[in-house]
Each structure stands twice: as C-alpha cells, then as structure tokens.
Amino acid sequence: xxxxxxxxxxxxxxxxxxxxxxxxxxxxxxxxxxxxxxxxxxxxxxxxxxxxxxxxxxxxxxxxxxxxxxxxxxxxxxxxxxxxxxxxxxxxxxxxxxxxxxxxxxxxxxxxxxxxxxxxxxxxxxxxxxxxxxxxxxxxxxxxxxxxxxxxxxxxxxxxxxxxxxxxxxxxxxxxxxxxxxxxxxxxxxxxxxxxxxxxxxxxxxxxxxxxxxxxxxxxxxxxxxxxxxxxxxxxxxxxxxxxxxxxxxxxxxxxxxxxxxxxxxxxxxxxxxxxxxxxxxxxxxxxxxxxxxxxxxxxxxxxxxxxxxxxxxxxxxxxxxxxxxxxxxxxxxxxxxxxxxxxxxxxxxxxxxxxxxxxxxxxxxxxxxxxxxxxxxxxxxxxxxxxxxxxxxxxxxxxxxxxxxxxxxxxxxxxxxxxxxxxxxxxxxxxxxxxxxxxxxxxxxxxxxxxxxxx
Amino acid sequence: xxxxxxxxxxxxxxxxxxxxxxxxxxxxxxxxxxxxxxxxxxxxxxxxxxxxxxxxxxxxxxxxxxxxxxxxxxxxxxxxxxxxxxxxxxxxxxxxxxxxxxxxxxxxxxxxxxxxxxxxxxxxxxxxxxxxxxxxxxxxxxxxxxxxxxxxxxxxxxxxxxxxxxxxxxxxxxxxxxxxxxxxxxxxxxxxxxxxxxxxxxxxxxxxxxxxxxxxxxxxxxxxxxxxxxxxxxxxxxxxxxxxxxxxxxxxxxxxxxxxxxxxxxxxxx
Numbered sequence: 070x071x072x073x074x075x076x077x078x079x080x081x082x083x084x085x086x087x088x089x090x091x092x093x094x095x096x097x098x099x100x101x102x103x104x105x106x107x108x109x110x111x112x113x114x115x116x117x118x119x120x121x122x123x124x125x126x127x128x129x130x131x132x133x134x135x136x137x138x139x140x141x142x143x144x145x146x147x148x149x150x151x152x153x154x155x156x157x158x159x160x161x162x163x164x165x166x167x168x169x170x171x172x173x174x175x176x177x178x179x180x181x182x183x184x185x186x187x188x189x190x191x192x193x194x195x196x197x198x199x200x201x202x203x204x205x206x207x208x209x210x211x212x213x214x215x216x217x218x219x220x221x222x223x224x225x226x227x228x229x230x231x232x233x234x235x236x237x238x239x240x241x242x243x244x245x246x247x248x249x250x251x252x253x254x255x256x257x258x259x260x261x262x263x264x265x266x267x268x269x270x271x272x273x274x275x276x277x278x279x280x281x282x283x284x285x286x287x288x289x290x291x292x293x294x295x296x297x298x299x300x301x302x303x304x305x306x307x308x309x310x311x312x313x314x315x316x317x318x319x320x321x322x323x324x325x326x327x328x329x330x331x332x333x334x335x336x337x338x339x340x341x342x343x344x345x346x347x348x349x350x351x352x353x354x355x356x357x358x359x360x361x362x363x364x365x366x367x368x369x370x371x372x373x374x375x376x377x378x379x380x381x382x383x384x385x386x387x388x389x390x391x392x393x394x395x396x397x398x399x400x401x402x403x404x405x406x407x408x409x410x411x412x413x414x415x416x417x418x419x420x421x422x423x424x425x426x427x428x429x430x431x432x433x434x435x436x437x438x439x440x441x442x443x444x445x446x447x448x449x450x451x452x453x454x455x456x457x458x459x460x461x462x463x464x465x466x467x468x469x470x471x472x473x474x475x476x477x478x479x480x481x482x483x484x485x486x487x488x489x490x491x492x493x494x495x496x497x498x499x500x501x502x503x504x505x506x507x508x509x510x511x512x513x514x515x516x517x518x519x520x521x522x523x524x525x
Numbered sequence: 526x527x528x529x530x531x532x533x534x535x536x537x538x539x540x541x542x543x544x545x546x547x548x549x550x551x552x553x554x555x556x557x558x559x560x561x562x563x564x565x566x567x568x569x570x571x572x573x574x575x576x577x578x579x580x581x582x583x584x585x586x587x588x589x590x591x592x593x594x595x596x597x598x599x600x601x602x603x604x605x606x607x608x609x610x611x612x613x614x615x616x617x618x619x620x621x622x623x624x625x626x627x628x629x630x631x632x633x634x635x636x637x638x639x640x641x642x643x644x645x646x647x648x649x650x651x652x653x654x655x656x657x658x659x660x661x662x663x664x665x666x667x668x669x670x671x672x673x674x675x676x677x678x679x680x681x682x683x684x685x686x687x688x689x690x691x692x693x694x695x696x697x698x699x700x701x702x703x704x705x706x707x708x709x710x711x712x713x714x715x716x717x718x719x720x721x722x723x724x725x726x727x728x729x730x731x732x733x734x735x736x737x738x739x740x741x742x743x744x745x746x747x748x749x750x751x752x753x754x755x756x757x758x759x760x761x762x763x764x765x766x767x768x769x770x771x772x773x774x775x776x777x778x779x780x781x782x783x784x785x786x787x788x789x790x791x792x793x794x795x
Contacts, residue, residue, distance in 0.1 A: 474586065474587075475623050476623055476625050478583075478584075478585055478586065478607060478623075479619065479622070479623040479625070480608075480625070480633070480637075481584070481606060481607035481608040481611070482583050482584070482607045482608070482610075482611055482616075482617050482619075483608075483611055483633075483637035483640075483641075483702060483706065484608050484611035484612045484637050484640040484641035484644070484706065485608055485636050485637055485640050486606075486608045486640065487606065487608065489636065489640070490608075493625075493628050493632070493633065493636065494625060494628065496627065496628070497625055497626055497627025497628035497685070497686075498626075498627055499627070500626075500627030500628070500629075500685075501626075501627055
C-alpha cells in the first residue's frame, strides 16, 4: 500500500499501513501499551486472510468496489469541543430532523457525541458517577480507567483476532464509547452515544464497550450517522456487550450513515448466569452494510432478545448475520429480524442457532421476515440450526413476501391513497417489532424513519 | 358532495356495464340506477356476478371494464382510482373484509376519515361553501359514539385491522367504517352472511340509522332474510351477469317462495 507523508495536512496518509498506525497513535498521544496493542493488531491484520467468497458468511458479499487503499485511515482529530447546549441549538446533526435526540439532561443518564476521530461533547449524571458509573469516550477511559480497558477492550466479546476487519479495527480505533456500571447499580434513563462522520473519503471507527457488573442494569442508545457524500467512506464498528451475572441491558443501535459509506459491524454480547440482553438493531443508511451480530449465552438461565429492523432502498446492500450461541442450560434466545426493501435494494439475512452439547433445555427462536416492495429488489434468507444437545426447543422461520394488492385495494376503498396505503401496510409489517420496544421515544423515531423510507 | 353541477341526473347510474377478469366476461351488460334516498336490493344465485359488480363499482384493479359506464352525480367514475371513488362518497362494505396485520383499527379509521372528510371539505370550499375539518379530539368522540351504536367494545380500536375478528365483528367493523365515512352511495356486499340473528339485528339497525334521504343504498344479498330488517324500495335479480328481473319488495318474497331454480330455468338458457 502506498504511504505518502504530507506535512501539515490534517490527514497524513492514504490507505492503511503500519506507518499510519504509528502516526495515529502519536497524534492521539496514546500510552505505550495502547500503541503496542495497535501494532500487534496490525500484525494480526496483515496475517489474517481476507474474507473469501467461498466462506459461507461472505458468499453473497461483493467487496470489489471497496477501495481501502484510497481512504484516509483517520480524519478530524483535534476538532474543538462544543457544549451540549450549542450542539442542540445549532441544529447539530445529532438533533437534525428525523434523528434520535440528544435529549435534555433529565432524559438521559449521559451522552457522548463524537465526530470523526474527535469527541465533541460528553457528560454523565454526577450522581451516577458518584456511584461508580463510568460513561465516557474511549480515550478518556484509556487515561482514567486503564485497568478496565485493558481487561475488556477486544479481549472477551470480540477478541482482536476475531477476523481481518476486527483486527484492522483494533489497530485503528479512534472514537469509541465506554460504559461501565458497577455491581447492583441500576440506571433507568438511557446512555446516549452519537457517532458522526463528516470528513469525506475517510475511515471512521466506532467502538462501544459496555460492561455491566453483577446485577447492574442499563439502557444504551448507540446512533451512527453522516451526511451523504461523493467519496466512498469506510465505517468500522465493533460493539462489545459484557453482562455479568444477573445484569440487564437494553441496547438500541441505529445505523444511518450516508449513502457513500461501506459499513462493517461486529457485535458480540456475552451473558453470564441469569443475565438479560434486549437488543434492537436498526439499519437504514450506508451504501453497503455488513452486520455480524451475536449473543453468547454462556451462563445458565440467560435471556437474549434480539430484534432487527432494516429498510433498504435505492441500491443499498444490507447483509445481516446473526448468531444465537447457546453454551449453557436453560437459556432462552428470541430473535426477530424484519426487513423491507424497495428500489433495487438487496438484502441477505443468515442466522444460526447453535446449541452446544451441554446446553439442555435451551429455548431458541429465530424469525426473519422480508417485505419486498419493488420487483427489482431482492431478499435472501438463510436460517440455520446446529444442535448438539437432545433436550431443546428450537424453532425458526423465514418469509419473503410482497404487499398484497387486496390489502392496498381495501385501504384505497376507504379513501386512503395508494402511497399512504402502502405506508400503512409497511408500518404494520414492522409494528409487532416496534411494539416490543417499550420506549416511546424509540417507537416514535422508528415510525417516522419507516414513513420517510416508504415516501423516498 | 358536488351534485350541484348536474341537476336532473340520477345520483348513481350503471349503464350497460360489461366487465371481465382475464378472458372471462362476468358482467354482460348491467343496467341499474339508484337515486338519493332509495334502497335497492340486488339478489341472485351464487356466481351470478353480484360480488363482481360490487368490486367493479369500487374500482378493483383485477377487473377490466370493457363496455358501458358508471356515473356518480353525473360524473363518469370509471377512470377513478378506488380511493378517489371513496372520497367522492362511494362506500363498499366487503363480503370478506381483509385482515391487515400490524395496522390498528384506530390508526386506519383516522386515516380513512381524514382523507374522506378533507376531500369533502375541499369540495365544499370549491363550491363556495364552508365546512370544518375534523380535529383528533372530534374524531375520537365520533368513533366512540359510532362504536356504541354498533355495540362494539372500546378495545376494538386497539386491535389490528380485522385480525382475529369473528365473522360478526368483521361485519360490524365494516358498518362502523360506513358510519364514520358517511357515504352518499353505500354498496353492502352480503353483509348478512356469517351473522347470527342478534348480530344481524345490530348491523341492520346500524344501516337503517345511517340511511336517509341523501343516501343511496345497494344491498347485495343471496337471501331474503336481510330484507326483513332493511326494507328495500326496489329489488333486482341478477343471473349470469345481467339483471333479469326487477320489481318492488314483493319480488323478494316471490323469489323466496319460488327459489332461484325456477328463474334459472327461465333465464339461463342463453
């Protein structure tokens, strides 16, 4: 890869390289152990094979149009910090029409707003901080809570050697949010993280590291967005959700990158005994989105509810792979992913329920439904079961359907114009999933987002 | 509605209507006129084309009209989309109401009422008059009132459109929609089918309370039973895609006594 050093330019290099790792690390002022970890990750990246289309997971994914060597590996370091008030008042992207709100102080437990590689603003409820709750960007966590970061960052949920793109992420992570909730602390209001990308032609790396200690409870809303630009960009997200015994987490992620972005997400949750995860993934933006989302049900009596809503239009390509990994007895996983498509969009869903030998009394459910709104859109759905225990209940179902003309006619016969009728039907398609998120703000956001997509 | 520009014309006029599905002609020249305030019953054996006529009047896209006309207040409505027809005041109560998962009754009704009423307000304004659009509060009050009229539980509004409804509930829901949309031309397709005697009474009372001097009604039914509850002014009998006999209410009784077989022998020859 070419590595041209341009002095005084905000972005020093093009393409990913060892030099770029060192340049990023120096500019960020990483401690040595972070720099060394980045270099070790870079070595992993160089050693690991690129995903091949012979791999089942990558079979339907065409990466030829992704030009990593033309990208700036990082951008927008050292932007000025902005107060939250100013962010809200200036119609900041996080508060633009149709985006999730930053929320006022009484509507959140804390907030981190990042743009490109810089944190613009962050706060956390002081009474929570007094109880030991940590909510901050990863740089701050590296500085103030190095022991926790060293212990959890890409070690347990998504290890550095997980795959090639994860290794690249470990070498080049720039933004990132860290949430730590100590034992038996329960937080009802959401922690909100906003990751935005503004620099054209650059890569952006977002990272969410959530650690809930025994009996802790939290709600995390993770939003990615950028305006659509001409130059291709690359967005690499890693999400690590670590739930100790009896911990409960609600995690909502909204991906709304601009249509120039190639987005890669790797998310793994690990659940200890009796832990409960309720997650929702909303995929709206990007040109290309490859999402790998999995729950390791490591403890007994754990519960993972995994919901997904995606809506692809134009030439968008969304590829969702899910993993429900049952490793202990008496655990329940309940997955429902719904996708609508229009234009010449293409989606792939592939889900695996894997039950290990000792995981008796597993109750696993997996449902994927696709609503195809145009004759040029195409959805594929591939459900899989892999069961090594003999006393389990596993069910899965997949459907690909179109809007029925009889439904449209019925609504039209009641005076509702065709486009509105279609919107009503698409909202109805997603409604059962939306109703499973008992948070009015999120429900309202989803309904509006779906309405906009239908009308586009 | 705007019937001002067409003085003297009948309200609803079907003239020599031919319609096909695929290559199959189902309606073979139907003539029928409904004036304001009139209740017409359309009877006939299964397969005679009654439901096809209902669908064609409402604008179902599967049927192609090959000949003839449908005029509403003097306007040819054949080229109008189903929703445009509904906004002009035509209502079809479906024989088999469609189940639409995830769409709540309340949300659906509000959308339907908003579209139809707003169109009416705009039409009134265009004609130089004034009318009020409905506020959400007024809508809720009206919905409650009409639900009470049809003896429907409040919980109904939160359920998904026709999902898990019994036959009787579906038919009540159809009449509820009619009550909220206040059509000037109502076509009721086999609204009595699948109803027990109590439900039939509730539904019939609902229709009777809505019918009035400004509304035309076309009741499509296989049996005389419904006509004991809703009294028609005129009865038409359809066979093989045509109206073969017309008369007053006595015709329905005659038909009940003789049965369709006698008629079939007379008219099915061609």
